[in-house]
Amino acid sequence: AQTVTQSQPEMSVQEAETVTLSCTYDTSENNYYLFWYKQPPSRQMILVIRQEAYKQQNATENRFSVNFQKAAKSFSLKISDSQLGDTAMYFCAFMDYNTDKLIFGTGTRLQVFP
Amino acid sequence: GAVVSQHPSRVICKSGTSVKIECRSLDFQATTMFWYRQFPKQSLMLMATSNEGSKATYEQGVEKDKFLINHASLTLSTLTVTSAHPEDSSFYICSARHRVGDQPQHFGDGTRLSIL
Numbered sequence: 543a544q545t546v547t548q549s550q551p552e553m554s555v556q557e558a559e560t561v562t563l564s565c566t567y568d569t570s571e572n573n574y575y576l577f578w579y580k581q582p583p584s585r586q587m588i589l590v591i592r593q594e595a596y597k598q599q600n601a602t603e604n605r606f607s608v609n610f611q612k613a614a615k616s617f618s619l620k621i622s623d624s625q626l627g628d629t630a631m632y633f634c635a636f637m638d639y640n641t642d643k644l645i646f647g648t649g650t651r652l653q654v655f656p
Numbered sequence: 657g658a659v660v661s662q663h664p665s666r667v668i669c670k671s672g673t674s675v676k677i678e679c680r681s682l683d684f685q686a687t688t689m690f691w692y693r694q695f696p697k698q699s700l701m702l703m704a705t706s707n708e709g710s711k712a713t714y715e716q717g718v719e720k721d722k723f724l725i726n727h728a729s730l731t732l733s734t735l736t737v738t739s740a741h742p743e744d745s746s747f748y749i750c751s752a753r754h755r756v757g758d759q760p761q762h763f764g765d766g767t768r769l770s771i772l
Contacts, residue, residue: 644690649698
């Protein structure tokens, strides 16, 4: 069975600084997607970034980038120039092409301080 | 972008009541919708996968008679929590996609269910 592990329950960072959230996963599949979702206090699930496993190039979306290490099954999220609005729960998620189901990690609560 | 509307956003009701939650795709046809449950300070757990015109597929440990899912059209899926009890209090959230393999799934804003 696939699993997603987020080992950092809470993280904090000062505004304008950079923070990295870690995520590891376990699967025997070769084709899959990886995602980072943001869940602010409003509880809405917001897609931050996604990575297709067959792509070697790390995905980037403005201030958000990932470090995808397929062999190590690692998928960390780097947030640059952190902003107060980045304060939220961040969930790493895995989806393989066969099941089409999202499997979420336990989340990391990120607090951005002024 | 694709929009998924979930209604109601908040429900408070007495124990024993049945509660229906709607999930609508507003600007695309959702062949598949997913229902998740999230307890406070925990992650999202998939409850069931709902395909238009067929029976839902429930995850292990989810009571299908307790959580009735209907996906009667390409834009609407409903989750009915039957005879709800306080332990059913949770945050329920749906997501939808158009075709197999379409990513990402588009999430609704969730429903906070509180059973007194």
